[in-house]
Amino acid sequence: xxxxxxxxxxxxxxxxxxxxxxxxxxxxxxxxxxxxxxxxxxxxxxxxxxxxxxxxxxxxxxxxxxxxxxxxxxxxxxxxxxxxxxxxxxxx
Numbered sequence: 001x002x003x004x005x006x007x008x009x010x011x012x013x014x015x016x017x018x019x020x021x022x023x024x025x026x027x028x029x030x031x032x033x034x035x036x037x038x039x040x041x042x043x044x045x046x047x048x049x050x051x052x053x054x055x056x057x058x059x060x061x062x063x064x065x066x067x068x069x070x071x072x073x074x075x076x077x078x079x080x081x082x083x084x085x086x087x088x089x090x091x092x
Contacts, residue, residue, distance in 0.1 A: 057082045
């Protein structure tokens with residue numbers, strides 16, 4: 001469950017602080033992290049974000065992407081400097 005999102009720099013909406021609650025065994029987890037939006041597709045249907053260290057990277061999509069679109073997303077992440085061999089894709 002998303003708890004809050006805050007822009008870190010109001011002049012640059014690509015740097016975001018996010019906080020949300022996860023579910024723990026006994027107590028709910030409170031997860032906080034900064035991330036940067038590295039790329040947004042021209043049609044706003046997907047975007048790429050990463051931690052400032054580039055150790056974590058996420059590709060968000062409004063819908064399950066086609067194989068061709070997923071290849072384009074991964075290629076863009078590679079162009080941005082991320083080691084795409086580390087990407088994991090959950091079963092849909």
